[in-house]
Amino acid sequence: MYRAESVTASCRPRTATIIVDPVRRSAALEHRGASAAHGRVDDLRNRDQLTEIHIDAVDGQDDDLLLIYRPARPADTESGGAILFRRQTDGAIPHGHPPAVSTLAQVLFDGLRAEAPNAPLLAHVALALRAILPCAGPRAEAGAPRGGLAGWQERRATAFMEERLDQSFPVSAVADACGLSVNHFSRAFRRSLGKPPHRWLLDRRIDRARELLRATAMSLADIALACGFAEQSHFTRVFTRTVGMPPGAWRRNVD
Incomplete structure (x- = not known):
């Protein structure tokens, strides 16, 4: 059973952030502003915890979406991770991911534009994306041994x-x-x-x-x-x- 948390439909920044709790199977929007979201993206990228995916823009909207998966325990960095979806209109988007990824991402973008975003739906879709993209946690670099350091x-x-x-x-x-x-x-x-x-x-x-x-x-x-x-x-x-x-x-x- 997915548990809904309080989510409001206030003015959203260009980079929307959804915090996903895999243990409680819940999701909530984080309202920190665009600059804070971008800073978080940089930090996740520097720590090799970010999977970045480009998808086609719809109706000329090229906003971004950041999914952050909370670790099961604060010190357990291996169970955390993040996915950043970037929608662009430059016509040169590489598509190296399964077709279902774009579909699920679009469901999330549409859900965020609703007057009252459905938190259980956001969590359900975000967890489905993580199942499809197992690299959405700290990524092992090429040749890195299993169980080693990120x-x-x-x-x-x-x-x-x-x-x-x-x-x-x-x-x-x-x-x-x-x-x-x-x-x-x-x-x-x-x-x-x-x-x-x-x-x-x-x-x-x-x-x-x-x-x-x-x-x-x-x-x-x-x-x-x-x-x-x-x-x-x-x-x-x-x-x-x-x-x-x-x-x-x-x-x-x-x-």
Whole structure:
């Protein structure tokens, strides 16, 4: 049974936004204004959570429609996602989607123009679209392993750690930046990058240390600190285990 929520037919922005709750099977219009809707579109696109579909305009109207699917749980980014329908009149619209997609999208556009939009109908059609377009959640990039990080999460995690190679921080801080629990993040990171976060971080710190050993005259103690090692002895042990020789010997061989 679809549950209706309060929806009013006030003046709608050029980009209409429908918030879909798959768990409660309900839908409601969001009235934030065109600029807020466009900002949300940019954010979803940057996080690889947006499926964008172009369809033909009708009666010269080229408004947009954004469907946002709420995640089942706030921290569960994998169950969320969005579809942006863009209606254009340029006559060069690529149609790479099933025919039913355009039909269902038109039902949504027509429903939004009604005096009192039918929330249960909006939810029903939006969920049908999601069933047809399974990519309407966070999309796995080409070659990405199943169960790994989304593209935006991988970029955010690696950038977070790259920026803090000289600092000490817990894995939970990186997981929080990706909106995941520590256990979920650690499993997904290993599946995506082939090694656990701690190992990836140590390898990057050793890479940075080799750059400094090769290009600077910094002491081993200073390089250790610059690469996030609290003590030179720890740095030497990790470097030797990773590279096969102590950092001092490695520097002399490079020279």
